[in-house]
Amino acid sequence: MSNGLIIHGGAPTAVINASLYGVVKQAEKCPQIKKLYAAIGGSRGVLNRRFLDLKSVPQAELELLPFTPASVIGTSRDRLEPEDYAEMAEIIRQEDIRYVFFNGGNGSMDTCGKIYKACLDAGTEVQIIGIPKTMDNDIAVTDHAPGFGSAARYIAGTVSEVCRDVMSLPIHVCIIEAMGRNAGWLTASSALARDAGAGPDLIYVPELAFDEDRFLADVERVHRTKTGVVVVVGESLHGRDGKTIVEPVFQTGRSVYYGDVSSHLANLVIRRLGIKARGEKPGLCGRASIEFQSETDRNEAVLVGQAAVKAAIDGHTGVMVGLERVEGPRYSVQTTLIPIEQVMLREQVMPSEFISGAGNDVTEEFCSWCRPLLGGPLRRFAAI
Amino acid sequence: MSNGLIIHGGAPTAVINASLYGVVKQAEKCPQIKKLYAAIGGSRGVLNRRFLDLKSVPQAELELLPFTPASVIGTSRDRLEPEDYAEMAEIIRQEDIRYVFFNGGNGSMDTCGKIYKACLDAGTEVQIIGIPKTMDNDIAVTDHAPGFGSAARYIAGTVSEVCRDVMSLPIHVCIIEAMGRNAGWLTASSALARDAGAGPDLIYVPELAFDEDRFLADVERVHRTKTGVVVVVGESLHGRDGKTIVEPVFQTGRSVYYGDVSSHLANLVIRRLGIKARGEKPGLCGRASIEFQSETDRNEAVLVGQAAVKAAIDGHTGVMVGLERVEGPRYSVQTTLIPIEQVMLREQVMPSEFISGAGNDVTEEFCSWCRPLLGGPLRRFAAI
Numbered sequence: 001m002s003n004g005l006i007i008h009g010g011a012p013t014a015v016i017n018a019s020l021y022g023v024v025k026q027a028e029k030c031p032q033i034k035k036l037y038a039a040i041g042g043s044r045g046v047l048n049r050r051f052l053d054l055k056s057v058p059q060a061e062l063e064l065l066p067f068t069p070a071s072v073i074g075t076s077r078d079r080l081e082p083e084d085y086a087e088m089a090e091i092i093r094q095e096d097i098r099y100v101f102f103n104g105g106n107g108s109m110d111t112c113g114k115i116y117k118a119c120l121d122a123g124t125e126v127q128i129i130g131i132p133k134t135m136d137n138d139i140a141v142t143d144h145a146p147g148f149g150s151a152a153r154y155i156a157g158t159v160s161e162v163c164r165d166v167m168s169l170p171i172h173v174c175i176i177e178a179m180g181r182n183a184g185w186l187t188a189s190s191a192l193a194r195d196a197g198a199g200p201d202l203i204y205v206p207e208l209a210f211d212e213d214r215f216l217a218d219v220e221r222v223h224r225t226k227t228g229v230v231v232v233v234g235e236s237l238h239g240r241d242g243k244t245i246v247e248p249v250f251q252t253g254r255s256v257y258y259g260d261v262s263s264h265l266a267n268l269v270i271r272r273l274g275i276k277a278r279g280e281k282p283g284l285c286g287r288a289s290i291e292f293q294s295e296t297d298r299n300e301a302v303l304v305g306q307a308a309v310k311a312a313i314d315g316h317t318g319v320m321v322g323l324e325r326v327e328g329p330r331y332s333v334q335t336t337l338i339p340i341e342q343v344m345l346r347e348q349v350m351p352s353e354f355i356s357g358a359g360n361d362v363t364e365e366f367c368s369w370c371r372p373l374l375g376g377p378l379r380r381f382a383a384i
Numbered sequence: 385m386s387n388g389l390i391i392h393g394g395a396p397t398a399v400i401n402a403s404l405y406g407v408v409k410q411a412e413k414c415p416q417i418k419k420l421y422a423a424i425g426g427s428r429g430v431l432n433r434r435f436l437d438l439k440s441v442p443q444a445e446l447e448l449l450p451f452t453p454a455s456v457i458g459t460s461r462d463r464l465e466p467e468d469y470a471e472m473a474e475i476i477r478q479e480d481i482r483y484v485f486f487n488g489g490n491g492s493m494d495t496c497g498k499i500y501k502a503c504l505d506a507g508t509e510v511q512i513i514g515i516p517k518t519m520d521n522d523i524a525v526t527d528h529a530p531g532f533g534s535a536a537r538y539i540a541g542t543v544s545e546v547c548r549d550v551m552s553l554p555i556h557v558c559i560i561e562a563m564g565r566n567a568g569w570l571t572a573s574s575a576l577a578r579d580a581g582a583g584p585d586l587i588y589v590p591e592l593a594f595d596e597d598r599f600l601a602d603v604e605r606v607h608r609t610k611t612g613v614v615v616v617v618g619e620s621l622h623g624r625d626g627k628t629i630v631e632p633v634f635q636t637g638r639s640v641y642y643g644d645v646s647s648h649l650a651n652l653v654i655r656r657l658g659i660k661a662r663g664e665k666p667g668l669c670g671r672a673s674i675e676f677q678s679e680t681d682r683n684e685a686v687l688v689g690q691a692a693v694k695a696a697i698d699g700h701t702g703v704m705v706g707l708e709r710v711e712g713p714r715y716s717v718q719t720t721l722i723p724i725e726q727v728m729l730r731e732q733v734m735p736s737e738f739i740s741g742a743g744n745d746v747t748e749e750f751c752s753w754c755r756p757l758l759g760g761p762l763r764r765f766a767a768i
Contacts, residue, residue, distance in 0.1 A: 012552050017766065038768075057768055064766035070548035072768040077553065161672035164454035168396050169461065174668065249651065250660055257662045263644045267633065276634055278641045283664040284558065288545035290763060291675035379674060382401065382448035384422075384441055384456040 002098030004036040004309075006054075007043060008075035009108030013135045013147030014154075014293045015301035017072050019103050021065040022305020023131070024054050030313050033099060042076025043111055046088050051095070066298050069288040075104075080111060085118035093124045099312040100126055103305075105134035105145070109320055110344040116318045127312035130320030130340055131304050135287045137185035140346035141338045142322035146304055147287070149297030149373035151179070152189035154286040155232070157378050159200055160193035162280065163230050164381065167198065170227035173219060173269050173277035177235050177262035179286060182206055183349045186286075188362045189370050190232040196378040201226075206234040207350050208359045210245055215265070216272055218360050223275055233261055294375030300333060307335040331372035386482030388420040388693075390438070391427060392459040393492030397519045397531030398538075398677045399685035401456050403487050405449040406689020407515070408438050414697050417483060426460025427495055430472050435479070450682050453672040459488075464495060469502035477508045483696040484510055485689075489518035489529070493704055494728040500702045511696035514704030514724055515688050519671045521569035524730040525722045526706035530688055531671070533681030533757035535563070536573035538670040539616070541762050543584055544577035546664065547614050548765065551582065554611035557603060557653050557661035561619050561646035563670060566590055567733045570670075572746045573754050574616040580762040585610075590618040591734050592743045594629055599649070600656055602744050607659055617645055678759030684717060691719040715756035 006023050008016060020038075027036045036054045039045035052073065065072065092100065092115075102112035109130050116128040132139050137148035155178050166174045180186040184205025193199035201222045204210055222229045235258040238244045246259030262279030269277035286292075304321045311319065319337040326332045354366035390407050392400060404422075411420045420438045423429035436457065438446075449456065476484065476499075486496035493514050500512040516523050521532035539562050550558045564570040568589025577583035585606045588594055606613045619642040622628045630643030646663030653661035670676075688705045695703065703721040710716045738750035 012549050052768070061766045061768060064764065067763070068548075068765040069545050071552040072766055074552050074554075157675070158669050158673070161453050161674065162668050164452075165396050165668050165672040168455040168458050170458075171668075249647075249662065250654060257660070260644055260647045260663070263633075263647065263665075270634060276641070278633065278667070279644070279665070280667040280669060281647075281663070281665045282669050283662070284546050284549050284555075285542050285664060285666050285669070288549040289542070289675075290545065290765075291541070291673075379451070380448065381452040381674075382445045382456055384436070384445060 001032060001034040003096050004033045004099040004101065005039060005092070005097045006036065006101040006103065007039040007046060008071045008073055009042050009102060009104030009111055010075060010077055011135070011287065012070040012075060013133055013287055014069050014150035014289060015146050015298050016103060016133050017068045018066040018298045018301035019131050019133060019146060019305035020073065021062065022302035023101055023309055024062060026306040026309035030309060032313055037095070037097070038073040041074035043080060043088070044076040044078050045074065046091060047084060049091060066302060067290055069290050085114045086122070088115050089118040089122040089124055092119060092126060093122065098126055100128040101131055101308050102128065103131040103133050105136070106139050106343055106345055106347060109340055113340045113344045116340065127315065127317045129308040129312050129316065131308045132320055132322065135186065136180045136183050138181060138183040138347045138349065140343050140348045143325050143333070144323060144373060146297055146301035148185060149294035149375060150292060151186055151287050152192070152370060153294040153374045154289045154292035155186055155190050156192035156374060157292050158282060159190040159230065159232060160196040160198055160378055163193060163198035163200065166230055167228035171278060172227065172275050173223065173229045173231065173266070175231045175233060175262045175265045175277065175279045177233055177279065177281045179235055179283060180206070181256065182236055182347060184234050185350060187232055187234040188350060188354065188366055191362045191367055192370060192374060197381060197383065200230045200232045202231045202360045203362055204233045204237060204360060205350060205355060206236045206238065207355060209240040210237040212245070212268060216268065219269055220273055233265060235261055237261055294373060296373055296375035304335060311337055385416060385418040387480050388417045388483040388485065389423060389476065389481045390420065390485040390487065391423040391430060392455045392457055393426050393486060393488030393495055394459060394461055395519070395671065396454040396459060397517055397671055398453050398534035398673060399530050399682050400487060400517050401452045402450040402682045402685035403515050403517060403530060403689035404457065405446065406686035407485055407693055408446060410690040410693035414693060416697055421481070422457040425458035427464060427472070428460040428462050429458065430475060431468060433475060450686060451674055453674050469498045470506070472499050473502035473506045473508055476503060476510060477506065482510055484512040485515055485692050486512065487515040487517050489520070490523050490727055490729055490731060493724055497724045497728045500724065511699065511701040513692040513696050513700065514727070515692045516704060516706065519570065520564045520567050522565060522567040522731045522733065524727050524732045527709050527717070528707060528757060530681055530685035532569060533678035533759060534676060535570055535671050536576070536754060537678040537758045538673045538676035539570055539574045540576035540758060541676050542666060543574040543614065543616060544580040544582055544762055547577060547582035547584065550614055551612035555662060556611065556659050557607065557613045557615065557650070559615045559617060559646045559649045559661065559663045561617055561663065561665045563619055563667060564590070565640065566620055566731060568618050569734060571616055571618040572734060572738065572750055575746045575751055576754060576758060581765065581767065584614045584616045586615045586744045587746055588617045588621060588744060589734060589739060590620045590622065591739060593624040594621040596629070596652060600652065603653055604657055617649060619645055621645055678757060680757060680759035688719060695721055
């Protein structure tokens, strides 16, 4: 009998605690796992030996995990040095930890891979399994990652509500900024608002170079035919020169706070077109929202947590759990195991067939791919 | 038998359609009301004679009204000229309209009062009743107005979720901007996030002059004791000179789009304190959110709609329905009738006993006043 350890890395999502729940519940069934430690505060928590024995957490609190946003055990995004990995391997050996679960995005999978290598180098036998998580959906190989479906539901649902507001006042032009670093998955998911009867008029993802003149021409054209134009843009839009259209507010390593693209573009519309415009930036509200949590996303988050424990007990190591769609008339997934080096720091952006030819919308193919991840239809509103 | 007319004015809320529902359902019970018209697109809709007979709307759609955000019959915020009121009085006479219901904020109550006067001047006998509505809660005399409770629940709930996110990563300083024109009610309601276990550290309402140096000192002090500082600020913060700290983006009459206060202050924290900070501006998302709709708010919105019809049938005119708390151990309200000239363009700001002495928080007295309007406790999350 040995101990288990779970570590959270990178930004939280609406379902990261649901994966934690999956790990805890599966570990309970495994006599091989003596104690299940959580590192408090991510990798930094391991280095500081801040461990919590999850078996000491009351059952009632555990049952709330799938419905609790953010990371209840903390997380970190610190840049680690080579000696940190060696130290972690040593701590893992000292604490008699045999099973390591690392829940994170592609940056965290890089850390996970490096811990794996450090343990190998030290001759410490461990089963290290990655658990995918990202609201951005930019992890490679896996069809999608837990965290994305809920954030997509938030964006689609919120944009649908804002569209109704904007059409009823009317507010002329409203520009909503969606998160997603270099990938437009979340921005694109706003198209699903149309399923609820009111969706965005224009969508610009960061996969394409953004041209302010073409954007203004698009807005002006739509504004001629209707009041209340709604535009959804990615936070990291950049021009043909590769530079973001608004300078990032803060950047350290992979951690970036982008500038206010929505407000920049709203001001552009006011100044250049003389049309009333306003920008909205829900930002963090979107990844922490339990009201818009997708049931499918939550269930899949639990599933990958369980699968990680099963894989570890089965002797797998150096792999990340992935999700793959099962062919058939109804949406369903199965878990896979992906060698971790295939996902380390590799960013998955939207394929071109998901972006409309004119570059200001997404395709029906994207919508069909994305729809099941939202976990059920959006709310229906009165049509008068 | 004569006809009824309902008009929506100003910005929509999460429950304006709930009041419409109240009017429709009460009117169904009144044989005195032949047709019930909705003006499509607010006062402008009356002038353009864009009327919809609400009795033609299918029952299934009507039943969705209390749960549908924005205004299903549109609204407007146009500045009207004196001759417009005379023309409206004439249209009301021609269409055999005896009962006029005007749902709006203090700007709309001004319009309502002027239509009332124009009808009096023209010798047209009408019962004109105002129905209160505002997310800002700045209507005078009434204890509070429908629309506020839901927006307050949105801010409290969302801030509570964001606090967990910010504490778990940690994000150092996060500044969330709340709407509310010159009144801090909504900004203040973020304090209720604390009921859910995680709330803001600092709250700045626009009732007090904002001092950037004191703000920075406050942030620095809190940051020394904890990671993940959350600050909630009103969109219209102004300095001692009365000027907003960020120039408004757009202003026409009473319609103002404030500048991005959250992003301005986040940049100030980065530049002056060297601490990582980010701003969030959920803006319109907050007033259109059905997920955070307060049940109490929805019920009261229906109630004031019904009360308006009853008052009109009883022969009242030139009054607005108000809400007043009934003394007792449990929260309950009753409707009142307020002479419309008492509310026309009068703005109700927060009393000083609701704002903390240091000017960077609210008092428990405010929380006790606000709590019942949220319509039940916020979601409980796991405590690990």
